[in-house]
Amino acid sequence: MSAAEPHGTGPAVVLVGPPGAGKTTVGTVLARRLGTTLRDTDADIEAAAGKPIPDIFVEDGEPRFRELEREAVRAALTGHDGVVSLGGGAVMDGGTRALLTGLPVVFLDVSLADAVRRVGLDAPRPLLAVNPRQQWRTLMEQRRPLYTEVARTTVTTAGRDPEEVAQAVLDSLDLKDA
Numbered sequence: 001m002s003a004a005e006p007h008g009t010g011p012a013v014v015l016v017g018p019p020g021a022g023k024t025t026v027g028t029v030l031a032r033r034l035g036t037t038l039r040d041t042d043a044d045i046e047a048a049a050g051k052p053i054p055d056i057f058v059e060d061g062e063p064r065f066r067e068l069e070r071e072a073v074r075a076a077l078t079g080h081d082g083v084v085s086l087g088g089g090a091v092m093d094g095g096t097r098a099l100l101t102g103l104p105v106v107f108l109d110v111s112l113a114d115a116v117r118r119v120g121l122d123a124p125r126p127l128l129a130v131n132p133r134q135q136w137r138t139l140m141e142q143r144r145p146l147y148t149e150v151a152r153t154t155v156t157t158a159g160r161d162p163e164e165v166a167q168a169v170l171d172s173l174d175l176k177d178a
């Protein structure tokens, strides 16, 4: 299968995984290697709402955020044939999960220790505001089955730099560089 092949037929790769999995970093590498661009639904939501995600959580609540996210994911998946990176909690919404059916979704798996090391515990993440380490553990335990459910393949990021992770993603989907 050629990397440039799926133009006009949907995204080449959709990345899911918790904060710190490397969705943005690896997505950027993948986009370069596939000769395409990365679309990040968190950025799309912020642009559409005209405010940062933490403000959406505080002012509108998480359920509203998940609705906005579902629409952002729908738009990204239908309007982009490159690499799409979803927010860490996108899989919590059943409607969003349904949008991913049949797509080349890759779960970037990361250990709690690596995620905390990469992102830190003081980042402005609304769901980690109180007791972040315990919250993180709980989120990872809740979400792992959902990442696995939506994913066509799972790629571990432990002990791999972003280039190596990107290569493993391409291999897992049987894609080649542009």
Ligand SMILES: Nc1ncnc2c1ncn2[C@@H]1O[C@H](COP(=O)(O)OP(=O)(O)OP(=O)(O)O)[C@@H](O)[C@H]1O
Pocket (backbone or CB within 6 Å): 017, 018, 019, 020, 021, 022, 023, 024, 025, 026, 087, 088, 118, 119, 157, 160, 161, 162, 165
């Ligand atoms: N495979 C890797 N090895 C080491 N560090 C990595 C790896 N992947 C990403 N990082 C680093 O981890 C941090 C978080 O990566 P990144 O922002 O890509 O994660 P993310 O999954 O997009 O997170 P978020 O859900 O917050 O958007 C960055 O500093 C990045 O350089």
Ligand SMILES: O=C(O)C1=C[C@@H](O)[C@@H](O)[C@H](O)C1
Pocket (backbone or CB within 6 Å): 019, 042, 053, 086, 087, 088, 089, 090, 125, 126, 127
């Ligand atoms: O893990 C989560 O639930 C989130 C992750 C981020 O990507 C953002 O989508 C938002 O902060 C929520």
Ligand SMILES: [Mg+2]
Pocket (backbone or CB within 6 Å): 023, 024, 025, 085
């Ligand atoms: Mg990111």
